[in-house]
Amino acid sequence: MSGDVPAKPRGIQRALLIAVEKVSGFPDLPQAHTDVVKMRDFLVNFRGYHPENIIIMMHHKSVLSTLYPSKANMLREIDLMVKRTSQYDRIFFYYTGHGDQVTCRHNSEPDKKDEAILTYTGKRIIDNILKEHLVDPLPQGAKLFALWDCCHSHTVLDLEHFNCNGLWRRPFKALSGLARKTMSLGKRLSSSISKDNWEGRFSSKDDFQSKYVLPENDGADLCRVTSPDSYLSPCTFFCPMTLPENQVKASVVSLSACKDNELAYDDNVTGETVTKFFIDYLGEMHMQRKRTIKLILVRTES
Template sequence: MPPTGQQTFQHQLVPGGQMQSAYFQYSQCNGKKKALLIGINYFGSPEALNGCIEDARRMKKFLLGHGYREEDMVMLTDDASHPRQQPTRQNMIDAMQWLVRDAQPNDSLFFHYSGHGGQTKDLDGDEDDGYDEVIYPVDFKRTSHIVDDEMHMIMVRGLPTGCRLTAIFDACHSGSALDLPYAYSTEGKLKEPNVKLGAAKGLFSTLVSFETRDMGGMIQGVTDLLDVASGRAQKAHEYTKATRTCAADVMSWSGCKDNQTSADAQIGGRSTGAMSDAFLTALARNPNPSYQQLLVEMRWILKEKYDQKPQVRSHRSR
């Protein structure tokens, strides 16, 4: 079981750069369990995927075997016949709000998204590389994407002390899709942003990937790259650390770095997201790993066939 009581850590405030103690509390995971599972194949579109609905179904089966009840789950897939079960933008926002509604200490909330992801120009200065991460509802061409700032505001900002949220993003450009400030390496150490490399790769991926064809994420120009590679990026990192912490117990797993893509794969004769498959395979091999062990195993599973590197992030610095 995780430690009980208040846990403290330090983060740097932007104005003046002074240090201030912050705190959080681990969930004991003996409260209510709720889950939101989203899988979008984008049927009939040029950008159709194959394995996302299957990912949602496999994740649901996994959760049913780990104390979650079907009546406490919401699943949105674009093969659903009922309009409220379609992964439209409004239904996804409503479902995120449902997931965290009436959350209490020691609850266990679980979010899984499998579908297209991308990047768009950061407008509030909280991104190291100058780009917000986004996910794409089935109706995104009509209603637009969902930005990481909005997901953080809905699912993280108002969580009570000691409530756990585990979020999984099997999507391209999803490394920081929940806007959590602290990224961890396979050695269990905090990672600092590589500003220049991240900016260059982020701009390149923005130019060549499907997901950025939605106006805001298209060509931003060389001036954006130079801007991101300057001190502004470090300020963004400090700002995020100061404004994206909370007293809850929040972890985010993603299929790749912000500047990478996540594979829609065929594994064992089954269409699936490579990251979702690696997550479930790793937990089947070791049902009780540490976060570090799980990250190492997922990367080991993927590295033979895929370039993507799963990421783990938290709202806390330990």
């Protein structure tokens, strides 16, 4: 029919998964390589990613040396993924390893410190560079979800209005057994910014409230937050929101293991990490959804 609205092109899902297990001068993270493989399997089995669209980087004999997580290799793979991203695509970026803070030399950080992730050679990639390569070049309409299982990671993408976009505005049910995840104030899964059509609920045992949104649910009962207009400075928590039709940037969600001044903690005895919790929780949500749909179908057919 001439009046039909053209179907929206189906985008591609891509993922870049990075694990840094050992860095000279830092404690080893024996769960990192295990977690990055589990994350790959989770994306394929539960989120519909095709294996050929997932890149794993780690210092291990199972991967090519060009995919060892050095600074040059990591930035190259980020650039390649972003370059291939269209306005209809979704990309998932995951880093498990060591986070750090360094002195800010360009007066852009309120606490005078830049957040950074470490490469396996011990070099740092600071937040400004990550934003420049991973966020800024994304086309309007594209969607990025980034998960950081590392210390000092809350503003590691330097996203605008992260206070307004903290996604902490509504309380959520506390989940048991999470206090082991963060050394300082219990495990925290804190959202840094911006809207995507993701849906989920997370909070820690000490009532820190946070959430982010995962695909495949309308999320009607959740508070959606988008990047507001950026003409107000500093961020006020009440900055006006940009209407969807006026948004000119990609949709970005950044989920971190802890705040900038905190240390994330892996339990190497039990294998408990933020990554494991993320996968287990969302995997269970997926299975519950499938069971509910099956039950509805059975009742309908009977």
